[in-house]
Amino acid sequence: MNTPLWQPSERLKEDSLLQDFCKFINFKSSKNFKELWHWSITNPDEFWSKFWDYSQILGDKGSVIIKRDKTFNKSRFFPDSKLNYAENILKKRSNKIAINFLSEKGFEEFISWNELYEKVCKFSNYLKKIKLKKGDRVAAYVPNKIESIISFLACAKNGIIWSSCSPDFGVQGAVDRFKQIKPKLLITSDYYFYNGKKIDILDKVSEVQKQISSIQNIIAFNYNSKEKEVFKNLTHFEDTLKEDLDETFERFEFNHPIYILFSSGTTGKPKCITHGTGNVLIEHNKEFMLHCDIRDNEKLFYYTTTGWMMWNWLVGGLATGSSIFLFDGAPVYPKIDTLLEYCQNKNINLFGVSAKYIDHLKNEKYNSKNLDLSSIKIITSTGSPLAEESFKYVYENIKKEVHLASIAGGTDLVGCLVLGNLFSNVYKGEIQGQSLGIDVDVFTVEGKSTADGDKGELVVKQPFPSMPIKFWGDETGQKYYKAYFSRYENVWHHGDFIERTKNNGFIMRGRSDATLNPGGVRIGTSEIYQQVEDIDFITEGLVVGQDFKDDVRIILFVTTKKNQELDDEKISLIKTRIRKNCSPKHVPGIIIKTPEIPRTKSGKIVELAVKQIINGEKINNKEAIANPESLRFFENLPQLKM
DSSP: OOOOOBBBOOOHHHHHHHHHHHHTOOOOOSOHHHHHHHHHHHSHHHHHHHHHHHOOSBBBOSSEEEEOOOOOOOOOTTTOEEEHHHHTTOOHHHHHHHHEEETSSSOOOEEEHHHOOOOOOOHHHHHHHHTTOOOOEEEEEOOHHHHHHHHHHHHHTTOOOEEEEEETOOOOHHHHHHHHGGOOOEEEEEEETTEEEEOOOHHHHHHHHHHHHTTTTTEEEEESTOOOOOOOOEEEEEHHTTTTOOOOOOEEEEEEEEEEEEEETSSSSEEEEEEHHHHHHHHHHHHHIIITTTOOOOOOEOOOOTTSSSHHHHHHHEEEEEEEEESSTTTTTTSHHHHHHHHHHHHHHEEEEHHHHHHHHTTTTOOOTSOOOOTTOOEEEEEEEOOHHHHHHHHIOOOOOOOEEEEEEEEEEEEEEOOOOTTTTTTTTTTEEEEETOOOOETTTTOOOTTTEEEEEEEOOOOTTTSOOOOOTTTTTHHHHHHHHHSSSSSSSEEEEEEOOTTEEEEEEEEGGGOBBBGOBBOHHHHHHHHHHHSSSSSEEEEEEETTEEEEEEEEEEEEGGGOOHHHHHHHHHHHHHHHHOOOOSSSSSEEEOOOOOOOOOOOOHHHHHHHHHHHHOSGGGGGGGGGGGGGGGGGGGGOOO
């Protein structure tokens, strides 16, 4: 058992919401998270019922907590309950700031709780005026702004189904997503900034409208609210707020669709993952309160775009009475510590970023000694596994006394399966534990639970509230079944290769579909990344398997600092390090320098597309990739033909 990097003090444990919840349910807590989690999955009806009460959800809970079905995903939580998501988000009345926005260009905007309530009620009235009703879809092609959240909450208030993607998606990327759900209304903005460039959105919007015949209206807002530009043939967002207040909050069934999120789309048309109103509300409440220890009047900041599920997650934080903070732009523009400076200036309590952002700071040897980050009590990291060295880097260079929580789950459940908690220690490279009330396990290929230290497939063995209610347009349910239940009978297969540790923690080893099998031995790509990305001259790596001589040959692509050449000495160093710290099976057969690593819009490395290219397969959807031109490098590489 390795030494913990951080241990919550007894006082921190005692004062935590996790301990408060234990008292609320009369659980004789020894502050042992594993015991509490085990109780929560053994008594799911009681856990979810008590947590509804504890988090003070507004609505009628109903008398049935779980209506079980022999088919996993047909089980229903709170089947006779009624609630309104927006009513729960907007229950706080105050002139304090509810949402603060900062652009990379430096200008800020904010809105109070009272103003947010008022604008949502006015915009929801406008939606009724243009005859949008419960179950209709609204598409939003928007930057991460306050207006985007007002629009979403107004839709939720009326039972209208929301779907958003960020404006960095090209026309085809937006059409591939939105056309499938036939939206009646499109919401957008005039422009946005990224990395110092002003990028127009309206030109793309006219193209999107041409290709999606269901769109009847378009509403646009100014990126900078001080600019009052007139939009030709579009409704101005400000004009929709001239309506009277509509303060009615119709309550809908727990499973009524609230939003449609999209899979990355790197293996075909993006799947339209449809989530339920109560499902996301209760799951986000649980994650913020019991796992992140977030409470009324705190400040939450997650760096995200509207096309990543972390945007939906961040908005959910408002239900705790916390304020949320938005940043729109490049994370290291105009300087490397722009996001951390925002945390300092606004006294942020929860700071969330991608693992790749932390890796970038580490590679640049950044130290935050000139900033006051005393307000930050938890840093959450997701998007890809956080390497051991990056854990150490945070404690040595960002903040020593902080709860560092690596979290993992995804768009499929718009939440987490494994994440942090304040009863457990933080160990390098490890996620602390399972999500309460979710029966998470690690399976062998044969469907047996693995032992500590063994790797396997991340699964969930019992139904849970935040599983998607359906895939939009998947009338037979075949796509849904194929996505989660084709591997193990009536057990949710999440598609991650994962290792259980002796600390009751977990180490993510990569996606199952990117797992390497040289000589029949399963290897997670993150094991190799962990070694490679800590080498001084390397900025990033990408590992794939090449079908070669009836086996799999491991190919490692790397980018280098200051574009250094990759000579024989450097290649030997990389191989020696991997052989020593992993195993001979992990050592790449070939190492190649590449100018750029392809990635999705949310920053994840696109291993599968590169694997398809080097194995001569067709890539279905380049629109899902943020930098598709980078793929050209991997075509017909002479090194791979030997």
